[in-house]
Amino acid sequence: MDKDISKYIQTAETLKVLAHPVRICIVKGLLDNGECNVSHMQNCLNAPQSTISQNLQKLRTAGIIEGRRSGLEIYYRVCNEKAAELINMLLSGEE
Template structure:
C-alpha cells in the first residue's frame, strides 16, 4: 500500500508502475507474455511462429520486456530461452487476458 505521507516515495513507486504499464501496453508484448504464461518458457523461433510476426519484431519486443525486468533469458546451446521472472506481472497478465 502506498504511504501518501511520504510523497517522494509515492511518486517514485507510481513512476515505476507507470513504466511497467507502458512496457506492457502493446498487443505483441501481451501476446508474448500470454504465451509464456501458458508454455512457461520458449525461444524466439517458437514465439515468432506462434505470433506470426517477423522474427526481428519479436526480438525487439523480447529485449524491451527483458530490459524492464519482466523476462529472464538463459542461453541453452545456440538458443536463448525466455521466461517470465516477475510473478506480479504473471498475475496481472492472467487477469487481463482471462476477462
C-alpha cells in the same frame, strides 16, 4: 492519498512496457507454455524475427522476462510476478 509518487514509477514503467499487443501476447504465451525460444514465438505469432526480438528486448530491459541460453538458443520465461498476475487478470476468460 500518498504524496510520494516515486514508489509508483516502477509500476507505471511496467504498465508502459506491457501496453503493446505483441508484448502482451509474448508474456501470455510464456505464462501458458513456460519457456519458449524466439523461433517458437515467431511461429506462434506469425511475426518477423526482428519484431519478436525488439519486443523481447523491451520486456527484458523492464525486468518482466529473463533468458536462459541453451547452445545457440535463448529460452525466455516470465520472471516478474506482478506482471504475470496483471496479464492473467486482464486476460482471464479470454480463451
